[in-house]
Every structure is written in C-alpha cells, then in structure tokens.
Amino acid sequence: MWNRSSSFARPASPLLRYWQAEAVRLREAHWGPLEDRAACQAALRQPADLQARILARAAWLAEHDNLHERLIQWAAGARWALIAVWLAACLAGIGTAAAVLGQGQVNLALALLGLLGLHVLTFLIWLAGWLPGVSGSTALSSLWLWFTRRLVRGPDGALAAQAFLSMLGRARAWKTAIGLISHGAWTAAFLGAVPTLLLLLSTRRYTFHWETTLLSSDAFIRVTRLLGHVPGLLGFPAPDDAQIAASLGAQPAAAGIQAGWSLWLIGCIVVWGLLPRLLGLIACALHVRRRLARLAVDPNLPGWLDLRDRLMPTHASLGIDRPAPAQGGGAGPAMPPAAIGGQTAVLAYELGPGLDWPPAGLPAGVVDLGRCDSREDRARIRAWLGTPPAHLLFVCDARLTPDRGAVAWLDELRRSCLDLRALCLEGSPARLQAWQDILSQQAVPQVASLSGWLEHIGSLRHD
The missing domain is CATH 3.40.50 (Rossmann fold)
Structure with missing residues (x-):
C-alpha cells in the first residue's frame, strides 16, 4: 500500500504521525502508561497546540520503543499482501476466461454468467455495505488482513493493524478502503480476462449460440439488445435480430456472425465488468485520500484526554526574573x-x-x-x-x-x-x-x- 522508500524514508508523513499516535494510545490503553517524561518534555517544545504536542509525544515514544520501525514493516507487509491478492485475482481472471471459452462451443448465457455473475453479486454486496448497520467487510479485505498477518509477525503486528483500522474507522474511510481492495482485485481480474479473451478468440475458432428449454427467442433478442446498447455506443457491434435468431439453431452460424458475437461478448465484459470496477477503484482511491488528508486528533478520546493538563500547562516558566540570593543550599526550605x-x-x-x-x-x-x-x-x-x-x-x-x-x-x-x-x-x-x-x-x-x-x-x- 505504501512505498517504503518514498513514504517512510523521508520525515514522517502526516499519515504515519497519526498512525503512531493511535498505536501509542492503544498500547497504553491495553498495557498501561509508558514512561513519557522525556517524551512530554520534547512535546512541550512544540508550538502551544494540543494536537501537535500529542503527535510529537507519540513520535518520540514510537521512535524510542521501536514502534516506528514496526509500523513501517507492517505497511510494507500490507503492500506486498495487497499486491499478492491482486495478482491472484488477475490469474483467476485469466483462468476463468479460458474456462468459459472451453473447447470451441460457447454458450453465451453461461459465458456471461461465468464472467460477470460473481462480479455483479459482489458489487451489489459492496453497495449494500453502505447501508446503516451493515458491515462493510468483504472476503477480499479479510483475505488481505490474514495474509498481512502472515507476512508481518511479532509482538506489535496486531497493534499496528488495530491502530491502522481504528484510524481509518475514525476518518470514516474504512468502508471506502474495503472498496479500494475489492475493486482493485476485480479490476485486476478483468485486466487478466479481457486480454485472454482477445488472444484466444484471435487464435482459435469458436462458435457462439444461445441454448434454452423454457425461454423464447424473443427473450434472447431483448437481452442481447439490452446488454449491447452501451457497448454499441463505445463502438462494439451488436448482432441484429436475424443474427440472434441464427444463433439459436443447432447449426453453426456464418463466420461473420461468430466474429460479431465475439466482439459483443468482449464489449459486455469491458462495459459491464471492467469499467464499473475501474471507476469504483478510482472513486475509492480519491475518497480515501481526501478523508485521510482530514485526519485530526480527537483530544476527548481515552488516553489523549489525560494528556491535556500535561501537554497544555496553564502556566509556563518565563526564565530568570532576578539574580538568586547569595546564599547556599538547595531549592527547598532552609532549616536545620x-x-x-x-x-x-x-x-x-x-x-x-x-x-x-x-x-x-x-x-x-x-x-x-x-x-x-x-x-x-x-x-x-x-x-x-x-x-x-x-x-x-x-x-x-x-x-x-x-x-x-x-x-x-x-x-x-x-x-x-x-x-x-x-x-x-x-x-x-x-x-x-x-x-x-x-x-x-x-x-x-x-x-x-x-x-x-x-x-x-x-x-x-x-x-
């Protein structure tokens, strides 16, 4: 998810600073307060802003407790886990496209169902996740978290994940981040499936037909027109009524008709599969970026509420007011x-x-x-x-x-x-x-x- 050399090698990014603060807050909530005298002294050297001082205290504690390095390791592991999930989705798309075309006889209804059926179902589930009270978690997001835990082991791995998810939740970006993972995987799947379809259809002979026992030919004509309308606007040809009727028989249609069905099938996959996922991926990425740019410390949260009096004292030292009296002894009361x-x-x-x-x-x-x-x-x-x-x-x-x-x-x-x-x-x-x-x-x-x-x-x- 993040490039270590570009994001973490430089001074801590705002995202990492808030992530460190959340990780320190959760650690103190779970295992008790940390020794933070030096951290508070470093924070008090910051401008008189509670959020800036909370972030500075957390940065000092994270740096001296190796938590900073553990967060970087978890981010690198999460990035590789995401790449692995998307790569697996691309390979699944390649395999699905090859399986749908089979050995030459292609049932168009089954081909559409195989290439678009699960995509449509999961897309509707993702949309339903935005309803109030509905969990937005998906199988792909759970798989990503599971794989990240396998890649990043150690005492602070779970803390890094919990702090990251808590930060996303407070920023109201977790459901969008789930969409980012899901849409990215499906985009990768279609980017694997479409070139595979083009390659196989260009190098092998396939015959396309509709098969049915209950439905009439008019039903297939309506479905073909409905699914091919938007692809037709983008230049993908749609078979006419005579070509559709010819594909309902047992005899193979002419080669020109088969080529038309090939382009119609590819157009349906691009328009109803690849484009919605690609647009969803871009929208989720922009939304996550916008929400994370508005991250802020909530000083009323447990753990941060207790820091107000220590990081924002009501009085401060103004330096030396006058020379000290010429007498020995310490700062305490003078008494034998x-x-x-x-x-x-x-x-x-x-x-x-x-x-x-x-x-x-x-x-x-x-x-x-x-x-x-x-x-x-x-x-x-x-x-x-x-x-x-x-x-x-x-x-x-x-x-x-x-x-x-x-x-x-x-x-x-x-x-x-x-x-x-x-x-x-x-x-x-x-x-x-x-x-x-x-x-x-x-x-x-x-x-x-x-x-x-x-x-x-x-x-x-x-x-």
Whole structure:
C-alpha cells in the first residue's frame, strides 16, 4: 500500500504521525502508561497546540520503543499482501476466461454468467455495505488482513493493524478502503480476462449460440439488445435480430456472425465488468485520500484526554526574573536537619505543571520539605532524614508514570520514616493504578487527601 522508500524514508508523513499516535494510545490503553517524561518534555517544545504536542509525544515514544520501525514493516507487509491478492485475482481472471471459452462451443448465457455473475453479486454486496448497520467487510479485505498477518509477525503486528483500522474507522474511510481492495482485485481480474479473451478468440475458432428449454427467442433478442446498447455506443457491434435468431439453431452460424458475437461478448465484459470496477477503484482511491488528508486528533478520546493538563500547562516558566540570593543550599526550605526530627512533614515528588506546592492552609505544625525534582534535592532531603520526621506524607503527580527512580526513592524513604504515607494527585485511572501497584509493592499506605492525612495524624496524637 505504501512505498517504503518514498513514504517512510523521508520525515514522517502526516499519515504515519497519526498512525503512531493511535498505536501509542492503544498500547497504553491495553498495557498501561509508558514512561513519557522525556517524551512530554520534547512535546512541550512544540508550538502551544494540543494536537501537535500529542503527535510529537507519540513520535518520540514510537521512535524510542521501536514502534516506528514496526509500523513501517507492517505497511510494507500490507503492500506486498495487497499486491499478492491482486495478482491472484488477475490469474483467476485469466483462468476463468479460458474456462468459459472451453473447447470451441460457447454458450453465451453461461459465458456471461461465468464472467460477470460473481462480479455483479459482489458489487451489489459492496453497495449494500453502505447501508446503516451493515458491515462493510468483504472476503477480499479479510483475505488481505490474514495474509498481512502472515507476512508481518511479532509482538506489535496486531497493534499496528488495530491502530491502522481504528484510524481509518475514525476518518470514516474504512468502508471506502474495503472498496479500494475489492475493486482493485476485480479490476485486476478483468485486466487478466479481457486480454485472454482477445488472444484466444484471435487464435482459435469458436462458435457462439444461445441454448434454452423454457425461454423464447424473443427473450434472447431483448437481452442481447439490452446488454449491447452501451457497448454499441463505445463502438462494439451488436448482432441484429436475424443474427440472434441464427444463433439459436443447432447449426453453426456464418463466420461473420461468430466474429460479431465475439466482439459483443468482449464489449459486455469491458462495459459491464471492467469499467464499473475501474471507476469504483478510482472513486475509492480519491475518497480515501481526501478523508485521510482530514485526519485530526480527537483530544476527548481515552488516553489523549489525560494528556491535556500535561501537554497544555496553564502556566509556563518565563526564565530568570532576578539574580538568586547569595546564599547556599538547595531549592527547598532552609532549616536545620534537627528541625524536622520527630515532626510531621510533607514532601512533593516531581510535581508537574499545574500543581502548586505547598498548598494553602498547611498547618503550622507540619514541616514542608519542599519539592524533590533533582539530584540536589534528594541530597538535601537525605541530610534531613538523618533525624527523620515521625510522620511523612509523600505527594506524587499521578499524571506521570512511576519509574525506577520513584521506586528506589520510595524504598529509601520507607526505610528512614516509620510512618510513611502517599498521596496521589490527579492522574488517569491507568496511571493511578500504576502508582497504586508501586505503593502496594513498597508497603506504603495511600491516603485520599491531605486533610484526611492530617486528621489521621491528629487521631494518633490524641490516642
């Protein structure tokens, strides 16, 4: 379907970028959130547009998780599978044309039925697929997907296919893409059948006739006129009534009449077979191209809805406002390590944009250890934990995925503080679950709110 050297060797095309974003969204929906701090930082360097930043985040994750390469491999496999399906259809058309002509005696009714019958039936089925509530899937599209799965194996093969079909469905281009596959196969079949008919009719002698037990000669005359009217407009001759009547007898008609029937048969195959499929192929290709050109990110979809606050923060850093005070120490509150010994304290761990800290109304008896965002902050807090607080609340941003650094830091705090509890702020259900799993593994209880934790501390003191 795509030429790898022309589409994917250059910077990612819009189609590939949306495909990557959909694949990342589905992967996180199925297997949990990915570690995306660096991806979000790269996305925040893009213009302040949610769609552009979602695409940039997905591109970074796809590139660093080998998903980009897997999508390219799947696209190449899908292209070869489509070529194989169309080639098989062309060979089937050649075989059908040879079988219809047989050894010399050609029944025109059976010839038309063999060459056009299944085509007309599948064309009507495709048209019916546009009705509301009717599935547009066809045997050829299912065969293409099955063959693609055989060509592209691996852990991300199914994900690539699901993301591609989901993207087509949201663009309302899936049924048209099915038509593209089907019309392409039938066009290839007729492109194989018509030259075969021309070759055999040019090199062998055939006799054409109508055979019937129930129908009258008038029925064949009407059918011949009806089917030959449009081909006649394109220059294909149609037999007259006398020639049709002569072909109903047991005796072979004259050679000129046989030549006329040959051209009439070819005209019917071209007009009622090849041209509708070729026009359908062109229409579907143009429609798919137009629909895919209008692809857009729907930020309300699960997975993308959770990214809004992280990729479109309500405030941004404006750079250095004034020189820092000439004093040592880190970014946290200045206090001697002994000041927190036996106290109640709170610690904010890598809070993202939009989460202000410390919160308003923090009681005077609670020590704020500030934010822990860097290696220097950890060194500062380790010095304080030499005389650890009696109660410590670990506040984390559940919009971010917990990584190994968070696990190691939690384990270090748990070993230093006897009463360590955690509070997860905001976050999607999937990332909240990831934090809950980490906290459960570290045996760190979770609290629902800061006020609830303060009430818990107060109750312990009263006891």
